[in-house]
Amino acid sequence: MAKKQRIPHKFLPWIDARKKFRLSNAHIQMARELGLSPKRFGSYADTKDQPWKVPLPQFIENQYEKQFGKERPDVVLSIEEIAAAHVAKRAQRKADKLKAASESEPTEAPPEQP
Template identity: 95%
Template sequence: MAKKQRIPHKFLPWIDARKKFRLSNAHIQMARELGLSPKRFGVYADTTDQPWKVPLPQFIENQYAKQFGKERPDVVMSIEEIAAAHVAKRAQRKAEKLSKAEKLSKAETLKASQNESPQDLPPNASE
């Protein structure tokens, strides 16, 4: 049985919005690229009080085409794939930072051991 992947909190509202408004992964990705907030999707999709509004998926597609000049993103990834890539990238950065710190500490200890020997000698008694 595969271990369930941890999803960072910043991606959870997007997953909830995808389920609540029945959006595809492409629509969610387009909305993220446009800078839309998933918390405001209810305002964008309020067709009961404002029936002249277009459906939310069509609204996102229109805005995306207007801003980027194309109908869909070149590569569509699900929010779970984006979250997994985000977690992997953070883990890689953390490992690089840790290895850099280890190299730096080894260099400092080596430099300190080289500098200790001349300083630790007692002063000459003949002077």
């Protein structure tokens, strides 16, 4: 069995919101690109007390089309794929930083000062 992929904490609220509000990966990606907060989704979708509000998926689609002039993103990735790419990018940066640090180490010891 493969080891379960670690998901950074900043992506967990998006996964919870996707499950709680039954949103698709495209809706989550659109909401992230719009700069919406997953913690505020409850107020965007409050249809019990405010029946005139449109459903959350439709609200996200309307806002996305208004701001970007298209119905959906060109490439839709799941939040898990975005998190995996984020982890891989950080690991690569860390490896590059270690490599640069080991290459720039002086081979001789600096002269001692009295």
